[in-house]
Every structure is written in structure tokens, then in C-alpha cells.
Amino acid sequence: MANRPVTIKDIAEKLNISVSTVSRALKNxxxxxxxxxxxxxxxAKELKYQPNPxxxxxxxxxxxTIGVVVPQIVSSFYASVVKGIEQVADEFGYQVFVSSSNEKMEKEEKNVNGFLNMRMDGIILSLSRATNTYDHIQKIKDMGVPMVLFDRTSKELEVSKVVADDAAAAHSAVSHLIDGGAKRIAFLTxxxxxxxxxxxxxxYKKALKDKDMTIDETLISRCxxxxxxxxxxxxELLKRSNRPDAFFAINDxxxxxxxxxxxxxxLKIPEEVAVVxxxxxxxxRYMEPSMSTMDQNPKQVGREAAKLLFDQLEDKPGAKDVKEVVVHADLLVRTSSEK
Amino acid sequence: MANRPVTIKDIAEKLNISVSTVSRALKNxxxxxxxxxxxxxxxAKELKYQPNPxxxxxxxxxxxTIGVVVPQIVSSFYASVVKGIEQVADEFGYQVFVSSSNEKMEKEEKNVNGFLNMRMDGIILSLSRATNTYDHIQKIKDMGVPMVLFDRTSKELEVSKVVADDAAAAHSAVSHLIDGGAKRIAFLTxxxxxxxxxxxxxxYKKALKDKDMTIDETLISRCxxxxxxxxxxxxELLKRSNRPDAFFAINDxxxxxxxxxxxxxxLKIPEEVAVVxxxxxxxxRYMEPSMSTMDQNPKQVGREAAKLLFDQLEDKPGAKDVKEVVVHADLLVRTSSEK
DNA sequence: GAAATTATAATGATCGATTAACTTAACCAA
DNA sequence: TTGGTTAAGTTAATCGATCATTATAATTTC
Incomplete structure (x- = not known):
């Protein structure tokens, strides 16, 4: 029943030549x-020979192979990033393995160690929310394994990164709200x-300043x-006498x-309260009303991260320099903020 | 810079003993x-020796290691199944690798071959929507690699499976709508x-029959x-003169x-139209109104699938028999169908 | 026709670990 | 003394592939 996979040796025996000759022959x-x-x-083709990786x-x-560690897997952002990575990896003939830290540092460490143990050629990682020490990341560097961070990074780490220009993105979201007539914009962060x-x-603050609006700290709410x-x-905010007429939230x-x-x-949306x-x-996209939001171009984030990694894997000149690629976000205007 | 990992040989040399002694010693x-x-x-501990997998x-x-192939990764159902699998795999000391077929048969085949090539010890798989031939699945069997299918399975395949009792689940959803007073229940499938x-x-049909209601085929809509x-x-359905007063949908x-x-x-929900x-x-859960739905207990599906797989991996008696585990779904009543 | 060159393939070491089979020395019994 | 047992290791083969080195045969050269 158990069909033992064909090896180079089997081929050698059938043809009465040595294994090394087979190995070379397969490589032309x-x-x-x-x-x-x-x-x-x-x-080899007849026997469906597949080399043992x-x-x-x-x-x-x-x-x-390259390993990707994401904080969550049930997230369209990270899923799209992974797709972007896979696209590039495909071109280079690499397999991608994904694991999720579930926002736990412990799991993140486990995943990283697993990848290192499996001798993966490179690692792309986004830090979990709980990560507050970086020994496991440092270990990757120490072992000389190429690595790229994306999205959730840390300035403490001297590693190439792909990041969003969050300030610019927030700026354009808030500017859009102001252009729509908002006077008091709350910020949920x-x-x-x-x-x-x-x-x-x-x-957020810069956008307000740029339009000569005052920053009201009471409109900034942490949750x-x-x-x-x-x-x-x-x-709580909306029940105040002086309620906000728009919300900019840090995530959907x-x-x-x-x-x-x-x-x-x-309250009517977007007439009385606009939201981005x-x-x-x-x-x-599918909620009622459909919501305006910032598209972070996750696939591109993935592609850029993979490119940085493969630059290192292919030993391109200057690949070892620490680089930072910024991927811009695009404003998607939908019903919740449409004039 | 590149810290070569410690091998059994390094330990042997330092202690002036043979590698085989080290290997045995590490195994007590x-x-x-x-x-x-x-x-x-x-x-070994001092040098932080890690065996090369x-x-x-x-x-x-x-x-x-075991490999899991899911049709989609951006799906809370599959993500939870994977969590269930990981729980069990953890207990047995196995690493889990997940890959997604993205509902494409071609990608599914690629993933399966990748896993077989990597000599994973077992495979847990849910068929993609596009899968219509089973050569790649048969190959897993032929190679004697333990396998379990879940959720999206096929009766053509003689393999252990974990499935939902879809009929029973639909029955309880529809019965619930009837109990709530629904007279004309549409079925979106x-x-x-x-x-x-x-x-x-x-x-759906059985539930109607059980309550002596007639089955109106015009209320069944494929989309x-x-x-x-x-x-x-x-x-289209709701604009009819004789419109339905409830919907049961095949998915959320x-x-x-x-x-x-x-x-x-x-139309008021749930008063004029109830939905499950x-x-x-x-x-x-978070939409407006919150929606009643069937909880398929995905984590348990994962756990059961993993258990079936590990029974085979551990060569338990009778583990090779083709088994079918049914995981029941629970009705979650929320606003969209609450009386 | 002997030497030099070239083409072609075989040998054997190696990666890091496992394990069957064997060695060596110590110990005990008869 | 001889033989048997046991403890504690060592040797060497092996997994499937790669590759530097070496061997052999074929061909060319003078």
C-alpha cells in the first residue's frame, strides 16, 4: 500500500549508473x-521522481522556503499581505509557510523558533500586540537569517521594514472629513x-492645524x-451638548x-455624523451604511516585504542595508462620509 | 555573524565521546x-542545542508535522477549525502548517504535493469549491500518508471525515422560524x-413537513x-404579492x-421578516440587527479531525477504518429572528 | 605508438541525526 | 582458568541528495 517515494538511487539502479551521475544528469x-x-x-519523469526537499x-x-508570522490570520489585511508575499515567492520558486501568533508574544517566539529550526531561508514578520521584548527577533539576525518586518514594527530593531505612512493616511482621512464640512472631528484610538x-x-492633528482648526483634546478617546x-x-461623546459631527477611527x-x-x-449618517x-x-463595504475607510494596499505591502527579503536571499548588492519602504494608503469614500 | 547552529557533533567533540553516545544520552x-x-x-542545554528537524x-x-489545507484562510470558520487542530497537535508535540487553496483545485493540488514532498506525517483537508477530481487526494492515500477530510468532503472518497449534520442543523433553524410564527419561509441556497x-x-424540507407545512418550490432561490x-x-421574493415572512439562508x-x-x-426585522x-x-454578531445563525462549533470540528488523524499516526487499533464523525451545530438566536 | 588531453562517469565524503551491531573491560560463577 | 554476563561505549551504515576528487575510457597530438 505505502508507495515509497522514488529516490535518486532507484533511478541509478534501474539505469545501472551511479547516484551522483543521476544527480548531475537531473541538473543538466x-x-x-x-x-x-x-x-x-x-x-525520472516516468517514475514521477520528486526530489526529497x-x-x-x-x-x-x-x-x-520562507516563513511568515502574522499577528492574526482572520484578518483581511494580513491575509492580503500573505497573498502579496506568495505572489513574489512564487516567482522565485519558494514555498511560503504562514503561522499566526494570535497576538501573543509566546506564540510568536514559538513560531519563530519553529521556522529557524526548520532552517527556513528567510522570515517575514509583523509583531504581535503583546510583544515587548525582542530577543527572539534578535536571534534571527544573529543566526544570519534574512528577515523583514512589516506593519507592526519597532524602531528598536535594526531591520528592513515595510510600513504604512500612517500619519499621511490619517491626514488624508481627516482632511476629507473637513472638506465634507465637519467642524468637530472626534478621534477614536x-x-x-x-x-x-x-x-x-x-x-489627525496636522490635518486640523493645516486647516486652521483647533485641537480639542476632549474629542480624542482611547478605547x-x-x-x-x-x-x-x-x-459618551455624542451625548455631550457640544457633540462631534464626525469620527475618524483608528480602525474599522x-x-x-x-x-x-x-x-x-x-443621528443621521453622514449628514449629522460622518465616519471614516x-x-x-x-x-x-457591506455594512449599512457602507463605510468610508483607508485602504492600506496590503497586497503591495506583502509584495514589497517579499522583495526586500529576496534581495537579501539573492545577495543583491546593498541588500543587507537596513531599508524602510513606505506603502501609501488610499482613501475610499463610501456612504458614511459622502456629502 | 552567522551563528552556525550547534550540532550533536559539537557536543561530542567537546566531551570527547562519540556522536552516537550523545544521541543516546539525549534520549535518556x-x-x-x-x-x-x-x-x-x-x-546541550548550555549550548542551546536544538536538533535539526x-x-x-x-x-x-x-x-x-501535519499539513492542513483549507479553502480559504480569511474565514472565521476555517480559522477556528485550525485552532482546534493546533490544540490537539500541541498535545502530541506536532507542528501544524496551514495553506489555503483559495477555492482553486490547482492550488489545492500544489499544496498537497508540497506537503507530501515535505514528508509531512499527516494531512487534514477540506476540499475547495472547484475540486472535481480526486487524483491528488488518492495520491495521499496511495502513499500511505494518514489523512482526514472535514467540512467539504466527498462521498466518492473512502477516507475518515468530520462533517456537520447539515440536515439536522437546517432542521433546527427552520423549526425555530416556524415556532416564531413564520408561515412562508424562503430558502436561499x-x-x-x-x-x-x-x-x-x-x-429545510423535513422541518416544514414535520410541522405539516407545504413546500413551496418558488420560495427556494439559488444564488x-x-x-x-x-x-x-x-x-425579487419580497416584492411578490405573496411574500415570504422569513428567510433561512445557507450561509451568513x-x-x-x-x-x-x-x-x-x-420591512421590519424580525417582525415582518425573520432571518436565520x-x-x-x-x-x-455585530451587524444591525444582530443576526441569528447556526454555530457549527468549528473548533470542535478541528479537534475531532485532529483526533482521527492522530489515531492513525499513533497506529491505534482500528484507526485505519474509515470513520465519520458528526459535529452538531447549535442555534444562536439573535435579534433577526427573536420574537 | 606513446603521451597528452578530453569526455564521461564512479567514488567517497558530507549534511545532522539515528540505530543495529560490535568492542572492551569489568565482574562473577564454577 | 575458562566462559558467560553486563555495563558503557564505539563503529559504521543509513536516510536522500550534493559535489569535490578520482578513475577510466576515448580521442587527439606529435
């Missing part, structure tokens, strides 16, 4: 006569320690990354909370 | 004196060739798996379309 090494080469390749990797110290939160905050929490925070989840709050209070989210999640 | 083989064993294990797998023909569609159809299509189909996506249609026509979906997608 000109040191082997055309006759032999053709005979070997023909038989374990053996090849053991011998050559190259596995032709997350915990202070998150880098992208601080960057988007910067963009957990849950719809419920965002809804409560928004309710929080924006959904804001919309839920406005609905509950019977961030991420272009699948939900944002 | 009693043929090696306690002294030596302790010395080896101590040094490639070498181990090559030699032992066991990789301690997909293409005829899908097995789970036929099963849910069976449950693509898109919100738009479902919305259009629902609009279609149910969302039905809700969108009812909203557009200004299927899958308990994340969206179903």
Missing part, C-alpha cells in the same frame, strides 16, 4: 553525456504605546479594540462602534 | 551511564452540486455566494443579503 550538468542525461530525465535542504543548507496609533494621531468599547466611547472595528452609537441615538475608518475590512 | 537511553547522560544534557526527519522518516447545500435543503446576488434574489453572507433587501423595502443564517461569522 554538461559533464554528463547528452544520452545519459536524456535517459535519466526520461526515467529534506535531503536537499540538509545537504545544501537551503530549504527554498487605542492604547498609547502602539506606534501606529501615535502616527495616526500625528496625522480597547472592540466594537462595544468604541460604541460606548462614542455614545472602532468606526463600526461609532456608527452603532450614532444609529442608536437616531481605517483598513478597508470586508465588513466596511 | 539507559545504555548510557547516568554520569554521561547528565553531562551531555547539561552541555530536517536531519531527524530524513533519518526517521517522521517529521512530526447555492449551486446544486454542493453537498452541504443538498443536505441543508433536506433539513451565487455573494451578498449582492442574495440581496437581488431576496428583493446570503442572510446578510436578505436583511439588506428587507431593509431596503422598509448559517456559520456564525463574526459579522453576524
Amino acid at each position: 550538468n554538461p559533464e554528463i553525456s547528452l544520452q545519459t542525461r536524456e535517459a535519466v530525465q526520461k526515467l 529534506l535531503a536537499v535542504a540538509l545537504k545544501t543548507q537551503k530549504s527554498n 487605542g492604547p498609547e504605546y502602539m506606534l501606529f496609533g501615535r502616527n495616526r494621531m500625528r496625522g 480597547d479594540f472592540t466594537v462595544e468599547d468604541a460604541k460606548n466611547a462614542s455614545l 472595528e472602532l468606526a463600526i462602534g461609532a456608527i452603532a452609537a450614532a444609529k442608536e441615538l437616531g 475608518g481605517f483598513s478597508n475590512s470586508r465588513r466596511s | 537511553n539507559p545504555e548510557i551511564s547516568l554520569q554521561t547522560r547528565e553531562a551531555v544534557q547539561k552541555l 530536517l536531519a531527524v526527519a530524513l533519518k526517521t522518516q517522521k517529521s512530526n 447555492g449551486p446544486e452540486y454542493m453537498l452541504f447545500g443538498r443536505n441543508r435543503m433536506r433539513g 451565487d455566494f455573494t451578498v449582492e446576488d442574495a440581496k437581488n434574489a431576496s428583493l 453572507e446570503l442572510a446578510i443579503g436578505a436583511i439588506a433587501a428587507a431593509k431596503e423595502l422598509g 443564517g448559517f456559520s456564525n461569522s463574526r459579522r453576524s
Whole structure:
């Protein structure tokens, strides 16, 4: 029953030649006569010979695989990034393995160690929310394994990165709201320690300044990354006498909370409250009303990250320099902010 | 810079013993004196020795990894199944690699071949929508690699499976609608060739019969798996003079379309139109109104599939018999169908 | 026709680990 | 003394492939 896979040895025996000759013949090494080469390749095809990647990797110290660690797998953003990575990896003939840290540092470490153990040729990673030390990342560097960070990165790490220009993205979202007539724009954001939160905050403030509007700190609300929490925070804001007429949320989840709050209070969207989210999640398109949001071009993020990695894998000149690629986000105007 | 990983040989040299002794000592083989064993294990720990899984797998023909192929990765159902699988795999000390077929047979074949090539010890798979031949699945069997199918399976394949009792689930969803007072229940379903569609159809019809209601074939509507299509189909149904007062949809996506249609026509949910979906997608909980749906207990599906696989991997008696485990779905009553 | 050159293929070491088979020394019994 | 047992290792083959080195045969050169 158990069909043992065909090895190079089987081919050698059938043709009465040595394994090394077979190995060379399969690689079209000109040191082997055309006759032999053709005979070997023909038989290999007939027997459906597939090289054993374990053996090849053991011998050559190259596995032709790259590992990707994402914080979550149930996320259209990360799923699209992975697709972008896969596209590029395909071109280079590499297999991609994905694992998720589930926003836990412990799992992230486990995944990284697993990848290193499996001798993967490179690692692309986005830090989990919980990651606060970087020994496991440093270890990748120490082992000389090429690596690229994306999206959730840290300035403490001297590694090539692909990042979003969060400040610019926030700037264009908020400018759009102002252009639509908003006078008091609330900002729903997350915990202070998150880098992208601080960057988007910067963009928010700059957009206001650029239009000579005052920054009202009471309109900035920090919440957990849950719809419920965002809804409560928004309710609180909307019940004030001097309520906001627009919301910019740091992600779609929080924006959904804001919309839920406005609905509950019977406020019209976008006439009385306009909303712009961030991420272009699948939900944002299909909800009622459809939600304006920032599209972060995740596939491109993936492609850029993979390119940086393969530059290193292919030993391109200057590939080892620490680079930072910025991928811009595009504003998608939908019902929730349409004039 | 590139820190070569520590091998068994390094340890052997430092302690002036042979590699085989080191190998045995690390495994606590009693043929090696306690002294030596302790010395080896101590040094191994100090040097942070990690066995090279490639070498181990090559030699032992066991990789301690299992591969999972899912049709989509951006799906809370499959993501949860994977979590369930990972839980069990963790207990057994196996690594799990996941890849997605993206609903394409070609990609599915590629993934399967990749896993077989990597000599994974077992494969858990859910067929893509496009899969219509099974040579690649048969190949897994022929190679004697343990395998379990889940969710999207085929009766043509003699393989252990974990399936949902779709008929029973549909039955309870529809019964719930009837109990809520529905008289004319529309059924939104997909293409005829899908097995789970036929099963849910069976449950739908049986539930009606059980309550002595007549089956009105004009209330059964086939659509693509898109919100738009479902919305259009629902609009058509709801505009009839004799319109349905409830919808049972084969998945949440279609149910969302039905809700969108009812909203557009200004019909009250659930008073004028009740809706029950299927899958308990994340969206179903947070939308307006929150949607009743069937929870398929995906984590349990994963756990059961993994258990079947490990029974085979551990060579438990009778593990090779083709088994079929049924995981039941639970009705989650939310606003869209609440009386 | 002997030497030099070239073409072609075989040998054997190697990657890092496992393991069957064997060695060596110590110990005990008769 | 002889033989048998046991403990504690060592040797060497092996997994499937790669590759530097070496061997052999064929061909060319003078």
C-alpha cells in the first residue's frame, strides 16, 4: 500500500549508473553525456521522481522556503499581505509557510523558533500586540537569517521594514472629513504605546492645524479594540451638548462602534455624523451604511516585504542595508462620509 | 555573524565521546551511564542545542508535522477549525502548517504535493469549491500518508471525515422560524452540486413537513455566494404579492443579503421578516440587527479531525477504518429572528 | 605508438541525526 | 582458568541528495 517515494538511487539502479551521475544528469550538468542525461530525465519523469526537499535542504543548507508570522490570520489585511508575499515567492520558486501568533508574544517566539529550526531561508514578520521584548527577533539576525518586518514594527530593531505612512493616511482621512464640512472631528484610538496609533494621531492633528482648526483634546478617546468599547466611547461623546459631527477611527472595528452609537441615538449618517475608518475590512463595504475607510494596499505591502527579503536571499548588492519602504494608503469614500 | 547552529557533533567533540553516545544520552537511553547522560544534557542545554528537524526527519522518516489545507484562510470558520487542530497537535508535540487553496483545485493540488514532498506525517483537508477530481487526494492515500477530510468532503472518497449534520442543523433553524410564527419561509441556497447545500435543503424540507407545512418550490432561490446576488434574489421574493415572512439562508453572507433587501423595502426585522443564517461569522454578531445563525462549533470540528488523524499516526487499533464523525451545530438566536 | 588531453562517469565524503551491531573491560560463577 | 554476563561505549551504515576528487575510457597530438 505505502508507495515509497522514488529516490535518486532507484533511478541509478534501474539505469545501472551511479547516484551522483543521476544527480548531475537531473541538473543538466554538461559533464554528463547528452544520452545519459536524456535517459535519466526520461526515467525520472516516468517514475514521477520528486526530489526529497529534506535531503536537499540538509545537504545544501537551503530549504527554498520562507516563513511568515502574522499577528492574526482572520484578518483581511494580513491575509492580503500573505497573498502579496506568495505572489513574489512564487516567482522565485519558494514555498511560503504562514503561522499566526494570535497576538501573543509566546506564540510568536514559538513560531519563530519553529521556522529557524526548520532552517527556513528567510522570515517575514509583523509583531504581535503583546510583544515587548525582542530577543527572539534578535536571534534571527544573529543566526544570519534574512528577515523583514512589516506593519507592526519597532524602531528598536535594526531591520528592513515595510510600513504604512500612517500619519499621511490619517491626514488624508481627516482632511476629507473637513472638506465634507465637519467642524468637530472626534478621534477614536487605542492604547498609547502602539506606534501606529501615535502616527495616526500625528496625522489627525496636522490635518486640523493645516486647516486652521483647533485641537480639542476632549474629542480624542482611547478605547480597547472592540466594537462595544468604541460604541460606548462614542455614545459618551455624542451625548455631550457640544457633540462631534464626525469620527475618524483608528480602525474599522472602532468606526463600526461609532456608527452603532450614532444609529442608536437616531443621528443621521453622514449628514449629522460622518465616519471614516481605517483598513478597508470586508465588513466596511457591506455594512449599512457602507463605510468610508483607508485602504492600506496590503497586497503591495506583502509584495514589497517579499522583495526586500529576496534581495537579501539573492545577495543583491546593498541588500543587507537596513531599508524602510513606505506603502501609501488610499482613501475610499463610501456612504458614511459622502456629502 | 552567522551563528552556525550547534550540532550533536559539537557536543561530542567537546566531551570527547562519540556522536552516537550523545544521541543516546539525549534520549535518556539507559545504555548510557547516568554520569554521561547528565553531562551531555547539561552541555546541550548550555549550548542551546536544538536538533535539526530536517536531519531527524530524513533519518526517521517522521517529521512530526501535519499539513492542513483549507479553502480559504480569511474565514472565521476555517480559522477556528485550525485552532482546534493546533490544540490537539500541541498535545502530541506536532507542528501544524496551514495553506489555503483559495477555492482553486490547482492550488489545492500544489499544496498537497508540497506537503507530501515535505514528508509531512499527516494531512487534514477540506476540499475547495472547484475540486472535481480526486487524483491528488488518492495520491495521499496511495502513499500511505494518514489523512482526514472535514467540512467539504466527498462521498466518492473512502477516507475518515468530520462533517456537520447539515440536515439536522437546517432542521433546527427552520423549526425555530416556524415556532416564531413564520408561515412562508424562503430558502436561499447555492449551486446544486454542493453537498452541504443538498443536505441543508433536506433539513429545510423535513422541518416544514414535520410541522405539516407545504413546500413551496418558488420560495427556494439559488444564488451565487455573494451578498449582492442574495440581496437581488431576496428583493425579487419580497416584492411578490405573496411574500415570504422569513428567510433561512445557507450561509451568513446570503442572510446578510436578505436583511439588506428587507431593509431596503422598509420591512421590519424580525417582525415582518425573520432571518436565520448559517456559520456564525463574526459579522453576524455585530451587524444591525444582530443576526441569528447556526454555530457549527468549528473548533470542535478541528479537534475531532485532529483526533482521527492522530489515531492513525499513533497506529491505534482500528484507526485505519474509515470513520465519520458528526459535529452538531447549535442555534444562536439573535435579534433577526427573536420574537 | 606513446603521451597528452578530453569526455564521461564512479567514488567517497558530507549534511545532522539515528540505530543495529560490535568492542572492551569489568565482574562473577564454577 | 575458562566462559558467560553486563555495563558503557564505539563503529559504521543509513536516510536522500550534493559535489569535490578520482578513475577510466576515448580521442587527439606529435
